[in-house]
Amino acid sequence: MEPNLASYLALSGILFTIGCVGVIFKRNAIGMFMCIELMLNAVNLTFVAFSRYYADTTGQLFVFMVMAVAACEAAVGLGIIISFFRNSQSVDVDDASLMKN
Amino acid sequence: MVGTALFFLFAGFAIMCAISMVYHKNPLYSAISLVGVFISLSCIYVTLAAPFIAAVQILIYAGAIMVLVVFVIMLLNLDDDRPLNRLRYLYAIGGGLGVVLLAQTLFVFYAVLRAPNQPVDPNTSAGKTLTIGQAMYTEYLLPVEIVGVLLMMAIIGSVMLARRLSQPQLELVVEREEELRGEDD
Numbered sequence: 527m528e529p530n531l532a533s534y535l536a537l538s539g540i541l542f543t544i545g546c547v548g549v550i551f552k553r554n555a556i557g558m559f560m561c562i563e564l565m566l567n568a569v570n571l572t573f574v575a576f577s578r579y580y581a582d583t584t585g586q587l588f589v590f591m592v593m594a595v596a597a598c599e600a601a602v603g604l605g606i607i608i609s610f611f612r613n614s615q616s617v618d619v620d621d622a623s624l625m626k627n
Numbered sequence: 628m629v630g631t632a633l634f635f636l637f638a639g640f641a642i643m644c645a646i647s648m649v650y651h652k653n654p655l656y657s658a659i660s661l662v663g664v665f666i667s668l669s670c671i672y673v674t675l676a677a678p679f680i681a682a683v684q685i686l687i688y689a690g691a692i693m694v695l696v697v698f699v700i701m702l703l704n705l706d707d708d709r710p711l712n713r714l715r716y717l718y719a720i721g722g723g724l725g726v727v728l729l730a731q732t733l734f735v736f737y738a739v740l741r742a743p744n745q746p747v748d749p750n751t752s753a754g755k756t757l758t759i760g761q762a763m764y765t766e767y768l769l770p771v772e773i774v775g776v777l778l779m780m781a782i783i784g785s786v787m788l789a790r791r792l793s794q795p796q797l798e799l800v801v802e803r804e805e806e807l808r809g810e811d812d
Contacts, residue, residue: 529634532739537638539732541645543725548649550721556654556700560661564645567668578675581751583762589680593687594774598781600692604699605788611703
């Protein structure tokens with residue numbers, strides 16, 4: 527079976543599912559962050575697959591934009607994680623309950 | 628034939644690495660597994676005739692973002708994830724969400740499989756760096772500029788966030804407050 531559009535979409539869906547479940551199961555802020563990166567990559571794969579099968583460059587341009595946003599997210603997210611670690615000596619999201627009650 | 632073998636090889640590697648990323652408790656092992664996902668996805672981009680995106684994937688994701696993540700892991704000197712004592716219903720939600728998403732994936736797979744097959748134009752210029760560059764600086768100039776502004780904002784914001792707030796000064800402020808309150812009494 528030659529890989530077609532459906533197989534790329536299936537791979538992307540599986541990766542997205544793993545990332546989405548990982549975000550809920552992980553308790554470590556850095557682990558959740560990496561799961562979000564995985565989900566962004568799964569979406570990128572659909573963009574590139576559609577760009578290939580419809581012979582359109584726009585999808586690949588959007589992959590570029592998504593990568594830029596992911597880089598921004600990495601910078602800001604890790605900054606937040608570091609400042610949170612400074613305050614509470616942990617990166618466990620269960621400890622981030624300052625606003626509770 | 629070779630394309631099929633490469634696709635299944637890299638797809639399997641990507642899925643294995645993704646599962647290992649979620650499974651491992653040590654964040655550093657997770658990071659290394661994620662690098663494996665990025666590299667296998669980059670190889671899949673090459674088989675999809677997108678060499679520019681493949682190169683950028685390696686440069687930005689495996690190069691820049693993961694180095695940042697590994698730096699933060701080393702900087703924070705994290706222990707393994709603690710044993711799970713989270714609320715039970717979160718696991719139910721996570722499992723249910725996973726099942727729903729997998730069902731949707733299967734649905735999309737069969738729907739796209741049954742749709743009329745899109746023949747791939749072998750001489751398309753869609754993935755070439757030249758085409759992407761031309762589209763980027765003519766048709767999509769405004770989004771590129773917006774992304775530039777966004778990156779600038781992210782840099783400034785992360786510097787502001789990660790800057791060591793001058794702790795001694797804060798204590799001085801607190802002491803001063805206490806002094807003032809003492810005078811009031």
